[in-house]
Amino acid sequence: MIVLGLTGSIGMGKSTVAQMFRDEGVPVFDADACVHELQGPDGRLVAAIETAFPGTTDSGGVNRAALGRAVxxxxxxxxxxxAIVHPAVQTERAAFLARHAASPLVVVDVPLLFETGGDKAVDKTLVVSAERAVQEARVLARPGMTKAKFAAILGRQMPDAEKRARADHVIATDIPLAETKAAVQRLIACMRGDEGR
Known part of the structure; x- marks a missing residue:
């Protein structure tokens, strides 16, 4: 099995590319979706987060806006x-890898892959990237997003140029969708070929 770490800064099109891998039959572990589940109604991290950050949870689980303001x-x-979230996500990822042990290729979609040292736990890395103006337009179109919030998020993320320099593979997402999809298909074919050698 080849474990491909997929990452990219906010608004770079990571979710779109992850779905392209799924559409090609490649199992994808989505760290963000895992966090949402762990923090959702009856999520196993809700109590620990409420203890650490009082007033940030309600009947729906973690109130992401309130937690965002707190951190x-x-x-x-x-x-x-x-320290609360990362170990729980690692446990879920290990279970995902065990479930898909027979797959020649799996993708782990992790927003802060390089920032958290997660690149050391994968075989290859893929960064999705777009021009800054495209990224900004995408992010600022999201409900509730502001320039200040966007800047704060970017401040926690490694610069795109550095991610691209560290990546084994880079796929552009500011080109026609069909071209991005073709790049994903070429990468899958290449990696499945590598695994067979």
Whole structure:
């Protein structure tokens, strides 16, 4: 099995590319979706997050807006949150890899792959990238997003140029969707070929 770590800064099209892998039959572990489940109604991290950050949960689980206000811009608070969330995500990822042990290729979609040292736990890395103007337009079109919030998120992420320099593979997402899809298909064919050697 080849484990491909998929990453990219906010608004770079990572979710779209992850879906392209799924459409080609490649199992994808989505770290963000895992976090949503762990923090959702009856999620197993809700109590620990409420203890660490009182008033950030309700009947729907973690109130992401309230939690965001509690941790964004506060490195110490962010580290406390990460100490709760990251080990739980690692456990879920290990279970995913065990379930798909017979697959020649799996993708782990992790937004902060390089920032958290997660690139050391995968065989190859893929960064999705777009021009800054395209990225900004995508992000600012999201409900509730502001320039200040966008800047705070970017501040926690490694610069796109550095991610691209560290990646084994880079796929552009500011080109026609069909071209991005073709690049994904070529990469899958290449990696499945590598695995067979």
């Amino acid at each position: 964004l811009g506060d490195d110490s608070a962010m580290r406390r949150l990460e």
